[in-house]
Amino acid sequence: MHDRHHATGTENVDERIRDLRGRIDLMDAELAELLERRALVAAQVQRLKPVGYFAGRDMTRERELVERMAERAPRLGAEHLATIMDSVIGAGLAVAQEEAAGRDRPRSGTSGPGRRTGRPGERP
Numbered sequence: 001m002h003d004r005h006h007a008t009g010t011e012n013v014d015e016r017i018r019d020l021r022g023r024i025d026l027m028d029a030e031l032a033e034l035l036e037r038r039a040l041v042a043a044q045v046q047r048l049k050p051v052g053y054f055a056g057r058d059m060t061r062e063r064e065l066v067e068r069m070a071e072r073a074p075r076l077g078a079e080h081l082a083t084i085m086d087s088v089i090g091a092g093l094a095v096a097q098e099e100a101a102g103r104d105r106p107r108s109g110t111s112g113p114g115r116r117t118g119r120p121g122e123r124p
């Protein structure tokens with residue numbers, strides 16, 4: 001009797017964990033897509049800023065966006081969100097900077113033609 005209850009209880013817990021992990025997987029998929037989209041938009045900002053990438057990091061802007069996010073995510077709060085967004089923003093800047101370095105690197109054996117120049121008016 002006691003054993004049967006225990007077994008049933010364990011099954012329910014396993015099932016619940018599986019369900020909850022399924023929900024987490026779905027949210028992670030959404031998060032990944034959002035993070036990818038955010039990184040693309042952040043890279044566009046870097047190209048437009050007079051001083052972009054890590055050199056142009058704007059901590060006031062970052063603090064403001066974290067404070068706004070904290071209103072929507074009170075459980076996490078500004079302190080944890082600051083840690084999360086530092087990584088998110090840092091990753092976006094790193095990818096944008098690598099991309100810019102790739103654009104600037106001259107192709108071997110070419111000194112103009114063959115080198116990708118980007119869109120007209122675009123900053124390197």
Ligand SMILES: O=C(O)C(=O)C[C@]1(C(=O)O)C=C[C@@H](O)C=C1
Pocket residue numbers: 042045046049056057058059061062089092093
């Ligand atoms: O808003 C900017 O100025 C950006 O460069 C974008 C961004 C971001 O990813 O949100 C990146 C770096 C800055 O430190 C602040 C914000």
